[in-house]
Amino acid sequence: MRVLNASVDPAMRGWLSAEKNYLTVPDGEVMKAHGVGEVIASECAAYNVGDVVFGWLGWQRFAAISEKDALWKVDLSLAPPEAWLSIFGLNGLTAWIGFTHLARPVAGETVLVTTAAGGVGGVVGQLAAAAGLTAIGLTGGADKVARAEATLGYSKAIDYRADGLDAALAEAVPKGVDIFFDNTAGALADAVFRHLNIRARVIQCGTASVSSWLPPPTGPRRERDMLVKRLAWQGFVAFDYTREFPQALADLQGLYRAGQLTAQDEVLEGLAHAPGAIARLYRGENTGRLTIRP
Numbered sequence: 504m505r506v507l508n509a510s511v512d513p514a515m516r517g518w519l520s521a522e523k524n525y526l527t528v529p530d531g532e533v534m535k536a537h538g539v540g541e542v543i544a545s546e547c548a549a550y551n552v553g554d555v556v557f558g559w560l561g562w563q564r565f566a567a568i569s570e571k572d573a574l575w576k577v578d579l580s581l582a583p584p585e586a587w588l589s590i591f592g593l594n595g596l597t598a599w600i601g602f603t604h605l606a607r608p609v610a611g612e613t614v615l616v617t618t619a620a621g622g623v624g625g626v627v628g629q630l631a632a633a634a635g636l637t638a639i640g641l642t643g644g645a646d647k648v649a650r651a652e653a654t655l656g657y658s659k660a661i662d663y664r665a666d667g668l669d670a671a672l673a674e675a676v677p678k679g680v681d682i683f684f685d686n687t688a689g690a691l692a693d694a695v696f697r698h699l700n701i702r703a704r705v706i707q708c709g710t711a712s713v714s715s716w717l718p719p720p721t722g723p724r725r726e727r728d729m730l731v732k733r734l735a736w737q738g739f740v741a742f743d744y745t746r747e748f749p750q751a752l753a754d755l756q757g758l759y760r761a762g763q764l765t766a767q768d769e770v771l772e773g774l775a776h777a778p779g780a781i782a783r784l785y786r787g788e789n790t791g792r793l794t795i796r797p
């Protein structure tokens with residue numbers, strides 16, 4: 504397999520840490536970046552030379568993989584390899600599972616999304632707009648705010664690094680928040696929780712603002728809000744929902760063909776970028792779904 508693009512994911516920080524019990528790395532399993540690659544030799548009936556495949560390929564230029572690590576074929580006539588790692592890859596699938604499948608969205612509701620201009624957040628904004636919800640985003644910096652509002656489906660995006668987050672939030676969600684799609688946890692989530700409506704759904708997709716859970720960080724307790732506001736707080740890991748992937752991909756591709764979903768990708772040229780790439784994500788410097796073209 505010749506690797507065309509390989510992913511850089513925030514979750515990789517967890518793979519590298521000792522806190523494996525907190526997510527992602529089953530004991531004894533080695534995690535590899537997923538990627539898109541072209542088959543250059545095959546001993547497997549399901550894949551022929553020339554097929555392009557999405558799977559667990561690793562950060563490398565060539566990969567010898569077994570059939571279980573080849574997840575599905577991709578069609579480069581529809582979109583370039585990087586898009587199969589973003590809107591049609593883990594980002595799009597995660598956004599669809601968390602928002603469309605789990606959050607029970609209803610047209611007219613308000614969804615608030617953290618890391619709104621990121622790979623996952625950018626798809627949630629567009630799914631929400633396509634489904635008739637009002638999407639409000641939190642993201643870091645004026646450029647990301649502009650991009651979220653111009654191309655990612657957000658009616659309003661807020662730069663959480665600027666002063667006055669509480670006032671900006673209150674103004675942005677006058678009718679409160681019905682769905683909170685949270686990728687950061689921490690102080691941003693604390694600010695949003697104050698605006699949740701009765702029967703709001705909280706989708707815990709990521710915890711990007713917390714670098715260590717040992718010891719667990721402290722903050723406001725949420726149990727009373729859970730009770731009096733009748734909240735539903737759902738965490739999920741996208742790969743637990745592989746049965747839903749065909750439906751998710753069909754929906755995402757339908758929206759893409761209809762011009763209601765755009766990809767925003769940042770491709771780093773060359774494997775030499777790999778060591779610094781995860782840190783780049785956590786400095787918020789990525790301008791879209793980050794991949795490496797090895």
Ligand SMILES: NC(=O)c1ccc[n+]([C@@H]2O[C@H](COP(=O)([O-])OP(=O)(O)OC[C@H]3O[C@@H](n4cnc5c(N)ncnc54)[C@H](OP(=O)(O)O)[C@@H]3O)[C@@H](O)[C@H]2O)c1
Pocket residue numbers: 512513514593594597617618619620621622623624641642643644647686687691707708709710711712713739740741742784785786787788789791792793
């Ligand atoms: N549950 C699942 O199955 C699943 C699957 C894939 C991804 N995820 C999660 O989804 C989230 C987004 O992933 P992605 O691949 O789309 O990455 P991304 O949003 O494109 O990149 C990460 C972003 O996190 C934000 N960030 C970093 N440090 C932060 C901090 N201290 N406080 C607030 N924001 C911070 C930055 O955006 P800003 O500049 O906007 O802050 C940065 O651009 C991650 O938390 C990831 O772990 C979950």
